Amino acid sequence: MQKVLRRTALAKAQYARKAERRRERLAREARRLRLSEDKEHSRLAYRDIKEARLARREDWELGPLVPVRNVGNARETYGSMEMKRVRPTELAEEERIKFWSIVQDDRVVVLEGRDKGKIGVVKSIEKKSNMATVAGLNMVDIQIPPFMLANEIDKRPVRSVEMPLPISSVRLVHALTDPETGVTRDVIVKKVANSRIWFDKHTGVQRWSRFIPGLNVRIPWPKKEPKEYKVYEVDTLRPDIETRTWVPTLLTPPMPATVIDELRNKYSVFRHRHDEEYVAKKMAEDEEKAKKKGMAEMMRTPLKEANRRARKERKKMGKGTLTKEMLVTIGEIMARGRALVPAAAPQVVVA
Incomplete structure (x- = not known):
């Protein structure tokens, strides 16, 4: 049963992480789209302002020689703006x-x-x-x-x-x-x-x-x-x-159990409410696994027997004690080790 609960918790956590990454990705795409729309809107507005300023300057400089601008392709649409400028950008x-x-x-x-x-x-x-x-x-x-x-x-x-x-x-x-x-x-x-x-x-x-x-x-x-x-x-x-054809009571559930199972998706990994038979089955499986694990621990192998005999022999020997001869031997070994290490060079002091 613990495995089922752990699987449900892991599935929920994984779904939450994926949903958060999806929200962040959609937010980045929406922000990029808004920036591009603002940029296009500003470009069109600047272009119209630039053309209007150029036309005003030509009108002032050329006087009667001002060119007629509402001809050709702009004959019917001269003085109007594109539809993109009317549509506001989202915030x-x-x-x-x-x-x-x-x-x-x-x-x-x-x-x-x-x-x-x-x-x-x-x-x-x-x-x-x-x-x-x-x-x-x-x-x-x-x-x-x-x-x-x-x-x-x-x-x-x-x-x-x-x-x-x-x-x-x-x-x-x-x-x-x-x-x-x-x-x-x-x-x-x-x-x-x-x-x-x-x-x-x-x-x-x-x-x-x-x-x-x-x-x-x-x-x-x-x-x-x-x-x-x-x-x-x-x-x-x-x-x-509006006619009431069914009145709920404390003795009758609001809907059949089979409908609830269909709505809850009986085989979903996100399910956290289970039937009593399913819970009892999973608990029995957990008890069986625990029993097998205990039997494996109680089983004696040749390696376990050898280790067990070695522990008994060490316990019979008791704790060891250091004698004077042993201390003298340890001191001689330490002295030989110091002799092998080169002495530090003497420091020269200049007056």
């Missing part, structure tokens, strides 16, 4: 915002850019890049690749879309009523605080409330209209699902 897990105070359908104000000061509704949230898309604001023209236009009705090579904004570039807008004048107006909320997190262990959903610190004004979440579902004839009705 590392530790850099992402865990609890968002701004969600979809919230009203926000833009703090920077050409749409600075304008108020819009959040269209979508990019949680992997800490960005928000505001409907109708921060519009840019992007180039649609030809392979994407092959199966679409709209054949325009350039389209206007909303470019995502960093979450630090927007602020939540909430309507507050002045208690003195009774006038309600939109207020830019500089800071939003979250209440305690409530976790539903059944659904795995985390919920919390948001409010304005200092004023203790709770900001409600945007109302979502209930999703409409189409009913089909083959659908299972709710009463059929």
Whole structure:
């Protein structure tokens, strides 16, 4: 049985090491991919800025002789940017915002850019890049690749879309009523605080409330209209699902034992709960091995008999004693050994 437990522990430890190495490898690959995307994004932005500066300088130097640039291959896509620049790059897990105070359908104000000061509704949230898309604001023209236009009705090579904004570039807008004048107006909320997190262990959903610190004004979440579902004839009705057809008791297990064995994988090396028959069988095997080991130790071999006789004879002789003759002999041997060792050279002292 100890062998089975040791095998299970070793298998779990080996699996944990492999899983840790796999996580580290995936993290390195994701970090390498993020760096390459950031590098490509910066390269495209620098290229567009460089071309814009060159065009501005040519416009200033050449005057009426300025070349026409929206011709040739750039006739339809001149002034637009590639789709790669619109797609935000993902951030590392530790850099992402865990609890968002701004969600979809919230009203926000833009703090920077050409749409600075304008108020819009959040269209979508990019949680992997800490960005928000505001409907109708921060519009840019992007180039649609030809392979994407092959199966679409709209054949325009350039389209206007909303470019995502960093979450630090927007602020939540909430309507507050002045208690003195009774006038309600939109207020830019500089800071939003979250209440305690409530976790539903059944659904795995985390919920919390948001409010304005200092004023203790709770900001409600945007109302979502209930999703409409189409009913089909083959659908299972709710009463059929909610009707209790079996009531668990202390005398009846929640499921048959055979189903539990199938779920636990009876032959897995990670199994740590076994049947009583299996445990008894392994314990009997351990007792049999211990008995055989004891019998092997009790068996007398010729070598064991010789060693046993030698120990008895040494015990009969008792402990030895040193006589005067033996001490004299040992002293003579030590003197001869010192005579063989060359004496150290005398040290010469110069006055």
